[in-house]
Structures are given as C-alpha cells and as structure tokens.
Amino acid sequence: MAPRDLAVGVLAISLTIWLRLYYSRKKKMPLPPSPKGYPLVGNVFDMPPSQSWITFAEWGKKYGGIMSVTLMGQPFIIINDPAIATEVLDQRGNNYADRPTFEMANLCGWDRVLSRFVFSAPYRLRMPNLYSRFREYRKLISRVIGTRGCIEKFNEIEEYQGNMFLKRVLPDPVAFESATRKSAAALVLQLTYGYKIEETGSDPFVDLADKGMLEFSEIMRPGAFLIEVLPALKYVPSWFPRAGFKRLAAKYNRSCDELAEVPLAYVREQMEIQYTADLLSQPDLSDQQLFDIKWSASSFYSAGSDTTVSVITAYFLAATKYPHIQDKAQAEIDRVICRGRLPTLKDRPSLPYIGALCKELARWLPIVPLAAPHRAMRDDLYGEYLFPKDAFVIPISGVNFLHDPKVYRDPMLFNPERYLGPNAEPDPADMGLFGYGRRVCPGMxxxxISIWICVVKAVAGLTISRALDENGVPLDLIADVTDGIVLRPFPFKCTVKPRSEQVLKWVEDATSDAQG
Known part of the structure; x- marks a missing residue:
C-alpha cells in the first residue's frame, strides 16, 4: 500500500471513530436542567405571564448558570451567567448568529426593519436572501454611525437637541417625562431625516413613531399570537373564523409602510446633512439600494428613541431618590465649567463622574431585561450539556447580569463611583447591554452619546427634588420598572426647577443661536 493511501485510510478510520464517539456522547448528553414540565407541551404552564426575567433569575438560583425549558417541543436555553453568555455567544458566535423567526412580525411588515432584525433576522445558512438584506442594513448603518469617529459629524445636532431638551422641560416641569420622550424622538428624527419637530402640540412624525413602537411591542409580546406556535396559520385567509390576527397584521402593515415612506418623502425635499441624506447622495441608486436605505433609516426612526427615554427618565428618578448623587454631579460640572455656560460634548473627557453616572443609570434599571434570542445553527456541547440545533438561546442580560452581586458590590445601591478608581467594576456595555457576537447593536x-448629552444638560441645568403630598410630606419613591420589550421606570412625581436664572438665559441663547 502506498504511503499516501495508508495516510488516507488512517485518517478515514480516525474520523469514523471520532464521529461515532461524538454522536454516542451526544445521545447521552442532556439538555441543561429544567423544571419538570408535562408531556407534549413541556414547560408551557411554568412560563410567567409577565416580567419573565424575574422568574428566570429565581430558576437560576436553583438550576445554575444555564438551564432550559421546552415549549411544545421547542427547546430554550436560558443563560443566567454573564461568563457563560460571553463564552457561548461571543467566543462561539458563528454558531449563534442566527435568530428565531417571529411570524406575526413578518405578517406586519417588520421583516423590513432592522429593529425587527435585531430580534429575529435569520442567518445566511437558513434564509440567505433575508440575511443578505440584514447584512446590507448593518453595513449602511455602520458606515454612518458605526464608530465614534463617524458620529462626530452629528455633534452639532446632538448639542442643539440637548439644549432643546432643557427648553422643553423648563416650562412644564411636572410633565418632564413627556418632554423627555419628545426630545428623544426629536433627536432621532433630526439625525435620521434632518426633520425638526413641531414644538407646540403633537407632531405627525413623532406620532407615527409612537404608534409604530406600540404596535411592535404588542406583536412581540410572548404568547400573544398562536401563529408563533403554529406557523402554518400564516396561510389561513383573513376571512377565516378566528383569523383576526391576519386582519390586524394587514392594519399594522400599513402603519409600518407609513413609518418608512412618509419621512423619506420629506428627506427628498429637504436634502440636509444627516443619516438618510448622506446615503441618498450616492449617484445612481438602484431600487434595491433605495429600499435598503429607506428601511434601515426607519429602524432609527421607529426604535432609536425608546432606550434613551428610559435612561433619561431613570436619571430624574435617581436624582430625586438620591440627592447626594445630583450634588456630586453638579459639583463636578461647576468645578470644570465654573458655571459660566452649559456643558458641551467637548467637556466629556473632563467629566468622569458624569460618565460613571450614565453607566450606573443603565445598570441600575436595565433598559432591556432579556437579550434578543439567538438560535443554534448546529448542535453544540457545553460542558455536560447539549445545546441542540435550532434551540433558542436567551441570555438574561438585564437584571440578572447587571444586578449580579458577584460582579457588582451592593448591586441595588445606586453608586456611580463603582466605575471609578483602580478597582472599577465592569462597564454595563461589557455585560451584554448592547447584545453579543455578530448581533451587537449597531447604534450603540x-x-x-445621546444619553450622555441629555444627562449632562439635565445635571447642569436642573434641580430635581421630591414632590410633596397635600400635607407637605415628601412622596416616597419606588425604583422599579414596567413590563415590556424596553423597560421604563414606573410613573413617579418629582419637582423640577432651573438651577438658576442664568440657566434660562443660557438655554435661550443656545437654542436661538444654534443652527441645529
């Protein structure tokens, strides 16, 4: 036998033995530990109706850093340990770059929008055409805002909208949350489309964005639609009995169309310097390129403001509940800027406590309680457990990771100083705040920068304190969040005043002189 044939034979035998050992081991490999469940339906009756991350955290104490549930035959791997999440979703990211498909989102037209892709865009091996579109969206977004250097050209807009945030809050301090929401939407709309909102009354573009996000939250609510369990229902005609979800999808599809078409028409009339105009300025755009630009832009427009609103609202709560934090932040600004003007982005390197404050706001009341699910593209072995092909892998990266006492000392204590000094604790951005692997948020x-500019303006310009009840007693505050895809602090009352008369003049000067 020739040496070459012998080598090939040895290699074939070795490979055969390895494959037999691998698959015999795999058959013996169990899923991660799980509640017992029932035949056929699995753990359907164990699933919580709301705030599922709390239940998952309790399960994590019992079952450890990884566990599983099975719903109607579909395995879900739940990761309660940040180190495991990093190892699985970052270091083995090629196997977990896929997303599950949400059929109701598809029916409603959200398969065209990147915010939907963040939740459920499939990877190339399963649906190559859809993956190619997802990849093109990310390329477009990365080209315009993918790095800190790229977004410097938007600094003027960020500054203008930060000052406008103060201007919107000061006339009606009781309605600070609506002013915050309006400001976040105004920033995204100007960055994306060069559009300045109507300052009095409602704005049609803001209303479109709010409507779109309300609908998106409804269709993504776990267990809301049977089609997610029985995908074949998508072929049922809309006139069929009990097919109200099809009629609802048609209605929401029209809303999704408006979300992209209406602002794009505006941009074509007003070609200023912002995300969409920058991309539209390319010569000889094809229909497909125009489609990609339109729907990648709508991703910012529809969802870009929600997370900002949550963090800025959390600042008002933190400043009310912990006045010494507000005092320290204001002292830093006064020391650096000498109270002669409002802070700007150029001051950011000189304001480390403000930077730490922004990190702590994201950690204290996490914006997103559950990371978007990944899907295993191949069988994977983790320790003694099997992550089977097509299993959904969900890191509980909100409360569970960011309130982990092994990582953050006294995790329920609001303490920006935990990020300062030689023994600084991990930045929440490194703990899955913006996702994992190839699915990390492209707009992080x-x-x-949007959160920092609003927080620093609020610190410099506002004094926030506890509201009083009818007897003059300070109202108690609860630091807790609502349910949903993006969490928001529960409604609360506080007193908001300008720090000084000078602040009013600075705001007026900054907003009247700025070009935006």
Missing part, C-alpha cells in the same frame, strides 16, 4: 455609539 449613538445611544451612548
């Missing part, structure tokens, strides 16, 4: 740099 924009979110970071």
């Amino acid at each position: 740099h924009l979110a970071d």
